[in-house]
Amino acid sequence: MLGAGAALLAALALPAGAAHPQDKDWGKREKLDPNGTTAKAEAVVCPVCDHKCERGVMANVQEHELDTDFKVLRASFNVYPYVLTTCPKCSYSTYSAQFHKSLKEEQRKNVMEALKDTKRAFRDSWAVPLSFSLDCAAITHRTLKSGEGTLSEIYLLGSYLAREAGEAEAEREMQRNAASNLIVAIEKDESYQRPKLRYLAGEIYRRLGQHKDALDWLGRARQDADEELQKLIARQEMLTRDEIEKKKPKK
Numbered sequence: 536m537l538g539a540g541a542a543l544l545a546a547l548a549l550p551a552g553a554a555h556p557q558d559k560d561w562g563k564r565e566k567l568d569p570n571g572t573t574a575k576a577e578a579v580v581c582p583v584c585d586h587k588c589e590r591g592v593m594a595n596v597q598e599h600e601l602d603t604d605f606k607v608l609r610a611s612f613n614v615y616p617y618v619l620t621t622c623p624k625c626s627y628s629t630y631s632a633q634f635h636k637s638l639k640e641e642q643r644k645n646v647m648e649a650l651k652d653t654k655r656a657f658r659d660s661w662a663v664p665l666s667f668s669l670d671c672a673a674i675t676h677r678t679l680k681s682g683e684g685t686l687s688e689i690y691l692l693g694s695y696l697a698r699e700a701g702e703a704e705a706e707r708e709m710q711r712n713a714a715s716n717l718i719v720a721i722e723k724d725e726s727y728q729r730p731k732l733r734y735l736a737g738e739i740y741r742r743l744g745q746h747k748d749a750l751d752w753l754g755r756a757r758q759d760a761d762e763e764l765q766k767l768i769a770r771q772e773m774l775t776r777d778e779i780e781k782k783k784p785k786k
């Protein structure tokens with residue numbers, strides 16, 4: 536349903552956006568551009584506090600260009616505000632495609648308690664700033680013990696957002712958290728044992744200037760990588776070696 540937009544989300548093991556096949560009004564959506572990308576408001580109920588609110592949903596995003604850490608550089612629509620849904624009342628925040636899933640009574644209580652100091656009373660889910668959603672999603676998923684893979688995705692999204700805002704130090708902090716969680720997920724979670732994610736760990740380390748770790752993980756990504764990924768790995772390995780050379784003291 537997300538068309539090419541699903542590429543990034545699939546690469547990161549993120550559930551695809553907020554396109555709901557069960558959405559009966561999907562056919563009435565508003566058209567946004569000639570590519571057929573669409574967005575509209577949808578009513579949702581928070582599984583933690585039962586608050587009813589509206590959020591934006593999108594479909595058929597065409598990605599034209601991805602950065603080497605899979606951040607979307609050019610697309611027919613800005614995908615990032617739609618990846619997460621946040622309850623404007625209790626701040627429960629998770630992937631849009633998972634937001635409707637019910638939680639056990641104890642999980643609801645724990646999440647409500649963990650988020651109680653974040654409440655900011657937004658009008659609707661679409662009015663919640665993405666940076667706030669990301670903070671709340673990290674708290675939500677730490678509380679729910681969702682695992683390092685999920686946390687790494689949230690921190691990676693945070694690093695994209697910080698880069699867009701030109702906040703270099705915040706970006707590095709997010710990247711450090713993304714990388715440390717990602718490598719734990721790769722070690723222990725089968726669904727994270729893909730060459731693309733090993734490559735991603737290497738690329739994040741390269742961006743952090745941790746060149747030894749970068750080369751280590753880029754090397755590990757070679758195994759089972761398809762032709763396109765092999766090319767990308769080779770390019771980023773070369774870039775890493777250039778950066779190591781540049782860092783050496785001049786004689």
Ligand SMILES: [Zn+2]
Nearest residue numbers: 581584622625
């Ligand atoms: Zn809520």
